[in-house]
Structures are given as C-alpha cells and as structure tokens.
Amino acid sequence: MKAVQTHDVLELANKTLPYFRQGLTEASAQKAALEIKKFMRVSAVSVTNRHAILAHVGAGSDHHIPTREIITDLSREAIETGRIQVVRQKAQIGCSHPDCPLEAAVVVPLFVKKGVVGSFKLYFTDASNLTYVDEQLASGLGHIFSSQLELGQMALEQGLLKDAEIKSLQAQVNPHFLFNAINTISALIRVDSEKARHLLLQLGHYFRANLNSTRQNVISVDSELKHLEAYLTIEQARFPNRYEVIIDIPEALKSAAIPPFMIQILVENALKHAFTGRKKDNKVWVMARQKASGYLRLTVKDNGQGIAPEKLALLGKTVVTSEKGTGSALENLNKRLMSLYGNQAIFEVTSDQSGTSFVLQIPFNQLKETTT
Structure with missing residues (x-):
C-alpha cells in the first residue's frame, strides 16, 4: 500500500463512486470492497452497516461472513464513537x-x-505492514466514501420525492379516477344537488391536498386524515x-408528523385488494398509538381475504404484479420511510x-406550526 499514489486514490474514488452512491447494501459493498482491496493491496477489506457485515474480501473470509452481525469489538467501537480505530495487536x-x-x-x-x-476496514495479517501513511490514507478515503x-x-x-410528486400529478389527470368521480357527481346533480356540490368540494380538496403534500417531507396526522376523508367520500x-x-x-x-400519503395509500390498498367480489361487511381500521419508547405506531388492518404468502413476502420491497396493480405505491412508501428514518422505521405486513x-x-x- 506504500506505493499507492495520488492518482491511484483518485482512480479508486472514481471506481467506488457508483457503488457507494447506491447506499450500503450487500451488492454495492461487495463491489466496493473488491475495488478497495485491488488498489490498496491489504490483506482484507470489510464493509459494514451499523449492525452487520455487508462484505468481506480477503483473509478471514471463512468467518467474517456477510449478513452476519458485526463480530469484532473494534468495529463496534468505531461505529459507536464515530472515531477511527487503529490497532496493531491481534487481541485488540x-x-x-x-x-x-x-x-x-x-x-x-x-x-x-x-x-x-457503517464502516470500512483495512486488515493486515502482518502488523508491521500498517504504517502512519496507511492510517492517513484510510482517513482520507473515509471522507471520500462518506461524501459518496x-x-x-x-x-x-x-428521486423518491419526485416519484411521489409524479404519481400525485398523474392522479390529478388519471382518466379513470377523474372520469369515475365526475360521472358520479353528474348523476347526483339530477337527484341530490347538495350532495353533488359536497362531492365537488371534496374532489377539489383531494387534488389540492395531493399537490400540497408533494412539497413537504412530513405533514400532520390531521392533514392526512382530511386527505383520506376526501378520498373516502368520493369512493363511498x-x-x-x-x-x-x-x-x-x-x-x-x-x-x-408523518410522511404524506402514509395512511391514504394503505387504506386505498385495502379497498382495492382486500375485498374482491365482496359487497358488504368490508371493514378497515386505522389506529395510531404513541409508544413509551418514543415512537408512533400506525396500524391499518382489514377483514378481507388475506394475501397469498408468496406475495406477502414481497410487499413493500418490490413491485408485485396483480390484476389490480403492481404494489409500487407500497414499495414507494416503504422506501420513503427508510429514506426519512433509516433503521428507526418499521414496515410490517x-x-x-x-x-x-x-x-x-x-x-x-410533533409537527411544528410555521407562519409566513
């Protein structure tokens, strides 16, 4: 590693850029670790998130196994303190x-x-190969990788916010939703003009709430419930x-404070998928509780027909194709939760x-009120 030159470091940064830009996943960490080891000529390279080994390339790979929990005290110390750890004794x-x-x-x-x-680690099977220059180089790379x-x-x-905005804007001109809503209102005008007027107001509120919500990372539960009420009024x-x-x-x-559409997406999903062919006794419960641990726990449950196990395992993680959709709204919601809250967020089905x-x-x- 002593022979590593400035241009090598720059090339390494360039090589690892697309991998670290993808976040700390097993796939990206493995590719990054291979590149680091190739350039640094160390005995082993390891990359972790806060809890588990994501990649380990080189000596010790028989027991420093990806997906397992972090097994070295040294790594835990670096993650807990946020400080670089350097040791030259095996026991350390x-x-x-x-x-x-x-x-x-x-x-x-x-x-x-x-x-x-997370962390990245440079390992040596001979302690004499670890020099002060290596320490400084590792520190510099840490700044580069963190920036990436x-x-x-x-x-x-x-990208996620933009995707949510696009979906919202598409909903405003969605021919099916708009056509169905207007048809319902048109039919009501002849028999109940007051109810038709109310539906028009709710339709306007629904679209306005969609547009406003795309401009914010979080909104109040109360605002989300008003958005849900507008949607349900039209569906009912x-x-x-x-x-x-x-x-x-x-x-x-x-x-x-919750992310926009958090409740509405789950309720809409239940109405679309839970009660296929059933025209009565269809119920959806929306519950929220504050946990003693400082978390908000939201539950949306239905008394529908259930989800096939093979699809259940994929919900919120990827697109799930069915006759009534792809499940992309749930996937997007889960990604937004992970993006906003990281490991503090839970998405369970x-x-x-x-x-x-x-x-x-x-x-x-609590959402802080702002004045303009």
Whole structure:
C-alpha cells in the first residue's frame, strides 16, 4: 500500500463512486470492497452497516461472513464513537474466532448527515505492514466514501420525492379516477344537488391536498386524515355502504408528523385488494398509538381475504404484479420511510384468511406550526 499514489486514490474514488452512491447494501459493498482491496493491496477489506457485515474480501473470509452481525469489538467501537480505530495487536481486533489471521486493522466510520451509518476496514495479517501513511490514507478515503454515500442518499431522497410528486400529478389527470368521480357527481346533480356540490368540494380538496403534500417531507396526522376523508367520500359515493373505515386515533396524536400519503395509500390498498367480489361487511381500521419508547405506531388492518404468502413476502420491497396493480405505491412508501428514518422505521405486513394488517412505526415528533 506504500506505493499507492495520488492518482491511484483518485482512480479508486472514481471506481467506488457508483457503488457507494447506491447506499450500503450487500451488492454495492461487495463491489466496493473488491475495488478497495485491488488498489490498496491489504490483506482484507470489510464493509459494514451499523449492525452487520455487508462484505468481506480477503483473509478471514471463512468467518467474517456477510449478513452476519458485526463480530469484532473494534468495529463496534468505531461505529459507536464515530472515531477511527487503529490497532496493531491481534487481541485488540476483538475477533472471537480462534484461527483468525488478522493482526492489525484500521476501522473508519462512514457518515451520512453527521450520523454513523457503517464502516470500512483495512486488515493486515502482518502488523508491521500498517504504517502512519496507511492510517492517513484510510482517513482520507473515509471522507471520500462518506461524501459518496451522502450524495447517493440525497439523490435517493430527491428521486423518491419526485416519484411521489409524479404519481400525485398523474392522479390529478388519471382518466379513470377523474372520469369515475365526475360521472358520479353528474348523476347526483339530477337527484341530490347538495350532495353533488359536497362531492365537488371534496374532489377539489383531494387534488389540492395531493399537490400540497408533494412539497413537504412530513405533514400532520390531521392533514392526512382530511386527505383520506376526501378520498373516502368520493369512493363511498361510487360504492355506497360497501366499505366501513373506522378511525381510532387519539386527538393528542393528530399533530404528530408523518410522511404524506402514509395512511391514504394503505387504506386505498385495502379497498382495492382486500375485498374482491365482496359487497358488504368490508371493514378497515386505522389506529395510531404513541409508544413509551418514543415512537408512533400506525396500524391499518382489514377483514378481507388475506394475501397469498408468496406475495406477502414481497410487499413493500418490490413491485408485485396483480390484476389490480403492481404494489409500487407500497414499495414507494416503504422506501420513503427508510429514506426519512433509516433503521428507526418499521414496515410490517401480516396476513391470513381473516384479513391483512400493515404496521408502520416511525419516531414520534410533533409537527411544528410555521407562519409566513
């Protein structure tokens, strides 16, 4: 590694740029680790998130295995303190495996928005090969890799928000939704002009809320419920008495901050998919509770037909094709939660023949009112 020149470092940064921009995943970490080892000529390279080994290339790969929890005390120390750790004794690495060949290491924490998200590690089987120059080079690379991760995170957030905005704008001119709503209102004008007027106001509120929500990362639960009410009013006019949506949210939680569309997406998903062919006794419950641990827990459950196990495992993680959609709204919601809250967010789905339950958990924050 002593022969590594400035242009080599720049080339390494360029090579790893597309991988770290993808975030800390097993696939991106493996590719980045291979590039780092090729350029640095160290005994091993490892990349982790805050909890698990994502990639390990080189000596010790028989027990430093990706997907396993971090096994060295040294790595845990770097992640917990946010400081570079350098050791030149095997015992200081803290690996519990009796035949671990690693004798020295530099562990560099990786940051996004001043928070530690993981680490990369340079290992040596001969402690004499680790020099002060190596330490400085590792530190510099840590800054470069952290910058790449942060840029990738920013691009992801902007992309997800843009995707949400596009979906919202598409909904405003969606021919099916708009056509059905206008047809319903037109039919009502002849028999109940007051109800038709009310539906027009709700339709306007629905579109206006969609547009306003795309400009904000979070809104209040109360604002989201008003958006949901507008959507449900239109759906209930089209299908009278087919659905019953029960809201159980304490008044004190209505000022809590949540991502836009968080509730509406889950309720809409239930109405579209849970009750196929069933025209009565269709119920959806929306509940919110504040946990003692400082989290807001939101549950949306239905008494529908349930979800097939093979599709259940994929919901929120990828596109799930069905006759009534692709599940992309759930995937987008899950990605937005992970983007905004990281490992603090929970997205869980359980289902059986008695119905489906979505549980979302995020840090509890009161939305601060702003004045202009």
